[in-house]
Each structure stands twice: as C-alpha cells, then as structure tokens.
Amino acid sequence: MKVLGIESSCDECAAAVVEDGKHILSNVVVTQIPHHAPYNGVVPELASRMHTEWIYEVVERALTEAHCQVSEIDGVAVTAHPGLLGSLLVGVSFAKAFAYARNLPFVAVNHMLAHLYAPLMTEEVTYPFLGLLVSGGHSILCKVEDFDTIEVLGTTIDDAVGEAFDKVAKYYGFGYPGGVYIDRLAQKGDSEAFRFPLPNLYKGEHRYDVSYSGLKTAVINQIDQFRVKEVPRDPVTGNYRSEDVAASFQKAAIEILLRALFRAVEDTGLRTVVIGGGVAANSYLRQRLAAEKDLRCLFPPLSLCGDNGAMVAGIGFRYLARGDRSPWTTTAAARVRAFKRRYP
Template identity: 60%
Template sequence: MKVLGIESSCDETACAIVEDGKNILSNVVATQIPFHRIYSGVVPEIASRKHVEWILPVVKQALKEADLTLSDIDAVASTNRPGLMGSLLVGLTFGKTLAWSTGKPFIAINHMLGHLYAAHLVNDIEYPYIGLLVSGGHSIICKVNGFDDIEVMGTTVDDSVGEAFDKVAKFYGLGYPGGVIIDGLAKKGNAAAADFPMPKLDGKEHRYDVSFSGLKTAVIHQCDMFWNKDFEKTNENMCAAFQETACRTIASRLFRAVDDTGLKTVVAGGGVAANSRLRELLAERSDVKCIFPPLKLCGDNGAMIAGVAYHFLKRGDRSGIDTTACARIVQFKKGLLRGMGPGKK
C-alpha cells in the first residue's frame, strides 16, 4: 500500500510517499528558514502563505521522485494537529481535497505520533518501549504500547526544550534556528564554564516532568551568577554549559522512566532528537538501547505521516472529509495520545 503523506504543521512544506509503512519512495521537504531568519522565529502568517505557494509543487515533486502518478497512490494522509492553525489548514485541506477528488481513503494524523514513528521507518522496533518526543513545541516522555497507544508519563510544565534553545539563541543574537546553532557552538566550548541550575520538581505527579523556564532565565538574565570565573565568558562556553544542563535534565527524567518501567529500549523523535549532546548522554547507559531517527527524519517530514497512516489504514480506520485542524493536542493527557480526527476512537 502506497500512502502519500503531507506535513505542514509549522514552517516545513513536506510530502512523501511511503510503501507499506516502511519503504520511503520519496521524501520532499521545502524549508522556510530563510524567510523566518530575520525574525529569529516562525511568523505564522508568512508560514501559511508559503505553504499555499509551495504545497502543489512539493506534492508534484514527491510523485516525480517516486516515479508514480496519483492513480498509483492507495491513500492520502495529512497532519491535522497540533501546530500553527493556518499552516495545518493548508496541508489538511489539500490532502482532503486530493483524496476526495481521486476517490482515495483519507486519514488525519497527529503530528506527535508521526515523530514517534520516524525511527520505525529505518528500524525494526518492538513494542513496548519508552518514547521521547523533544521539539520546539513539546517535551514528552511516554510509554509506547503501539503505534497509536501512548501512555504519557511526563511532559514540560512550562517551556519546551526546543523553545528554550531558540529563545537563548535569539537573546544572544546567535541566529536561527537556535538549536542547530547552539549545538555547533557548544562543540567549541566547555560545559564546565557555568553551573546552571537543573529544575527541581517535587511530588509524585511530577516524577517524569521537566522544566526549562528557570534554566532559560538563568542563562539569559542571571548568567554571571552561575559563571565559573576560571573560564572566559564566550558564546561557545555559554552554549556548552546551557546545552549540557538542558540535555541532562531530559536524560535524568527519561532514565527514571526507564528504571521504573523496566523497559530498556528508548525511541526518540522530534527536532531536538538531532542534538549531538543529547545523543551522547543517552548512549552512556550501556544497559539501555537508544534508537534515533536519521537526522533527515528528526525534523518535520511527510514520511513519518505516511508511515504511521499506513497502520491506521491497515486496521480499517478512516477520517471523514469533515475532519478539521486543531492547534492543540486535543486528545492528549497523561495516559492517552491519539492520532485520528475528531470523533474517531
């Protein structure tokens, strides 16, 4: 079964064709970074307008690279949550229209389920396992029992880790996107240059939760207070110390979930899963198998949407033409993360 997947939740216009949930026939991503760099962040209105401009050429390119026509496609899938509302509506509307006009089944996909599935595209992974979703909008630690059966154990109580990276980079004028730039500068610095505080969340209900607001404040407004005077105050050293604290915060809560559940496999997804220091820290536990997607599948892409959609379709699930977009993860709480459209169970 060949599924055409469309992803437009933020600032990437993406389309891919995946066969049987595994074989990537094409994967086209048009990035808007140059258009948002001047603002040091994504401007929603610009993002949605670029999606409108690029969606048709990107879909055509995906078909061309796969050497297929629309008649060869068995189903169409689009992201419908969460994300920027205007951006979501472009990809969702295009996908629904394409499916309706060609008589193909349509399925709406939760963006977060896509990120969790990305590693499955290039690895054979058995359920259950501990999942780590880290991106500009989310920081989630969960137990994954199946492709759409996710038990959320912990999340951020304030900023996401990707948001903290972007805001620190913006404050210091390092450039955009912040996560990639900080990762690069950190390799030239020393993490011992500053001792930034790790969050202390009390109570059983916060056992797996993370927080990055205090760390962001310390790096931006209180940097001198935590600086080691034996080190020169450079951007490289600051980035190394900040990144080390942020990644250790994630690793500490993640490994707590591993130890409590006894599950020794961790699967990561999302843009921050590309961070080199996070990958190093998670590899330090010899008793834990950590699986990451390839770098090209960490960011937003259509392959992860088409891949997970295959399993919904195989099970017989479909989304109605009345399915709409939602900026938030509506069907999301500790214990449940679903990927179907509104009203589907």
C-alpha cells in the first residue's frame, strides 16, 4: 500500500510517499524558516498563506520523486491536530479534496503520535515502551501501548523544552530556530560554566512532569547568581562567552527531561525508550542516552526529527491497513483534548 502523507501543522510544508508504513519513496520538506526568522518565531498568518501557495507543488514533487503516478496512490493521510489552525486547515482541505476526487481512503492523524512513529520506520520495536515527545510545543513522557494508544505519565507544567530553547536564543540573539543555534554553540562551550536551577517535581501527581519557566528566567535574568567559577569573558564585548551560556543552558534543559525519564524507567521497568519530535535532533540528548547501556533508546533519523510527511504517511498506513477511515466532515483542530491519561 502506497500512502501519500501531508504535513502542514506549523511552518514546514511537507509531503511524502511511503510504502507499507516503512519504505520511504519520497520525503519533500519545504521550510519557511527564512521567512519567519526576522520575527524570531512563526507568524501564523504568514505560515498559512505560504502553505496555500506551496502545497500543490510540494505534493507534486513528492509524487515525482517517488516515481509514482497519482493512480498508484492507495490512500491519503494528513496531520489534523494539534498545531496552528490556519496551517492545518490548508493541509486537511487539500488532502480531503485529493482523496475525494480520486475515491481514495482518507485518514486524519495526530501530529504527536506521528512523531512517536517516526523512529519505528527504521527500527523494530515491541510494545509497550516509554515514549519521550519533545518539540517546540510539547514535552510529553508516556507509556506507549500501541501505535495509536498512549498513557501520558508526565508533561510540562509551563513551557515546552523546544519553546525554552527558542526563547533563550531570542533573548541572546543566537538565531532562529533557537534549538539549532544553541546546539551548535554548546558544542564549543563549557557546560559547567553556569549552574542553572532544576525544578523539584519529584512527588505526587507531578512525579514525571517537567518545568522550564524557572530555568528560562534564570538564564535570561540571573546569570551572575549561578556562576560557579570564573568564566572567560569575550575580549571584545566583555560579556560571558555565548558558547558557555548555550552549553550550560542546554545541559540543564536536557537533564530536566532525563530526570523524569529515568524515574519512569525505574517505576515501570520498561527499558526501551523511543524519542520523537524536533528536540530529538539535539546532540547532547543523543549523547546522554547513548551512554545509558542498560537502555535501548531509539531516535529517528535526523531527516525525520522535524515535521515531515513521511511519519504521517507511515502511521497513516497503520490506520488504513486496519480499516480505519476518517469522515469527509473531518476538520483541523489547534488542540486535542488534554494529554493527561490514556489517549487513543
């Protein structure tokens, strides 16, 4: 079964053709980053307009690169939630029209579940396992019981981890997107230069939750209070080296995630961890989990960490193969009902 996957939840206009949920025949991603960079963040109105302008060409490219005729497509999958409503509506409307005109089965999928499925396109895994979803909009630790069923153990009580990266980068003028620039700077910095605070969420209902508002505030406003040794200053500006700030912040941000993850590993006994989302590309996160020899940690290829159509087509295949179909009345939703317990 060849599935066309369409993704337009934020600022990536993407389409892909995937065969049998695993074999990626094409994966076209056209980024809007240069257009949003002057604003240090995604402008929703601009994003939706650009999706409208680009989506036909992106889908056409995906079919061409897959060496696939329209008549060879067996089904269509599209991200319907969560995300920017205007951007989502473009993808959902196009996908429904494409499928309806050709009498193809159509399925709308959850963006976050698609991110969790991305590593499974290159690795075999047995359910259940622990899932760590980390991106600009989400920080979710969950028990994954099937491709479409998760039990959320913890989430962020304020900022998502990727959001914290972007806000710190914006304040210091590192560049956009913040996660990419901080990761690059951190590789040349001293992660012990500053000791930033980690939240104390060990007990009760917050045992697996994370928080980033305190860390973000400390990095932006209270650097001197957390200095633990003399840090070389930039000879030109006289300020602390950006590389050291980036490295210290990155270490703290990732360690917050890992403390919650390791508690879940201990409590559940599950020793397979699947990581998905844009922050899954972070080099420090990958290095730290690679050092955990008693865990099997599965990351998606870097090409599948960010938003892409391949993961949508991949998980879409699983729904379609099971016989699921979405009604033609399906529409986009900026949010889904609260991720607090089991979510089908």
